[in-house]
Amino acid sequence: MSDLQTSLLLMMGLAAAFAGLGAVLQRLPSGRPLAVGLVSVTLLMLVYVVLLWDRPLLVRLLPFSSAIILGNWLPLIGAFYAGVCFQATGVPIVRRVLLSGVLVGLCGYSLASPLLGSTPRCARVEFERVLEFQTTDSTCSAACAASLLRVHGIDATEREMASLCLTREGTHWLGLYRGLKVKTAGTDWDVVVERVSGQTLLSQGSESGVLSLTFHGFASNRSFETGFAVQSGHAVVCLGRGGQGVLKVFDPSPDYGFENWDWKQLEQVESAILVRLEPRAGRAVERIPDPRQLWDNNVVYWERAR
Structure with missing residues (x-):
């Protein structure tokens, strides 16, 4: 059971x-x-x-x-x-x-x-990537979860995480937490959840993790500038600060990928939940590579053929 x-x-x-x-x-x-x-x-x-x-x-x-x-x-x-x-x-x-x-x-x-409901049918991709693009409209969180796990040396796929995260028309952050909790069981990593603000992300940065975002209703008035739909949710992989007032992210939407976000994007955020991995108490873990290096080294990004 x-x-x-x-x-x-x-x-x-x-x-x-x-x-x-x-x-x-x-x-x-x-x-x-x-x-x-x-x-x-x-x-x-x-x-x-x-x-x-x-x-x-x-x-x-x-x-x-x-x-x-x-x-x-x-x-x-x-x-x-x-x-x-x-x-x-x-x-x-x-x-x-x-x-x-x-x-x-x-x-x-x-x-x-x-x-209730059924998991979206994720497409099979030709190449296995460290950071995964979503293959359906509903699996941004699942793709981000797979990416975060790979960065920490745990094998995962979008299809697997869509099932574990209970993805239906979208993924609640509690479903994202569940998927990561299941995959990190028995490993040196545990799952941490924090509520963050756009201002905090820009001023203090953050460790790598999955940002589960919802947007203000007025975002639709400037959708041509931000790409965010009204009253929608989205998830991206937070890679850390990229300089003063800049946050590096990986957007799993196929048309985006690596992006620099500034206040123009983050002011549209109504709420943000950061789900990240940290070493379990008393465990010595190998330091993971800086996720921002994936942006600078596309050889790491395109890993191998499936």
Whole structure:
């Protein structure tokens, strides 16, 4: 059984426990325990949404390859409300069943949604590269993940990473984290996730990693200047600073490749998540070559025929 299936079963069990707790509290003669339970669960939901939802802190608390499943706590909260609703004797049974059934259905869909759909069919390329171009419209993150792993001496392909990262119409950064976590298991490398800003990238630079980006809505007004589509996401390989106010990246879109980004590009970024590899604690690893050398030495870029 895979880590995702195990985690899904665990979360379903926890959801059932939360639903049972809500039902038990609703049936108690005194309404005080139910009121305390409702307030506590509601506060839990607010704290989760504000501090943990879609934030790197989540994988620090749950550093597992299945964090994309284990880190979704909204179905647990929904299950509690479903249990409370089902035992609300003052409401007609048909309404109770209908409402609680809808809540349970939404909870189940939310838990299973990362596993639904099919992985894009990546094309086979003639040459194996250190830095990989994407072969479909949806696999920029998968191509970047494969590139990052190769830079660190771990063999990977776009097709393999599209499957491991749970790529569908795109790839959530938690899916990217999962793919890298699976591939680095048993190696000297571990996966680190950080939220960064465009200003920080330009002023302080960054270690090599995959930048998972979303863009401001107004980017479409200047798409002819930046190439970024409105309300879209994209991923690139961050190679490090290329000088004052310049960030070197590898854009896996076939029409781009190596690029120098300045504030004109980075000001369009609404949010940026950097996913990188670092040595595990207590492990001595061989220093990887400076990824920026790939730009200067195309012999490394075109590695060998498949």
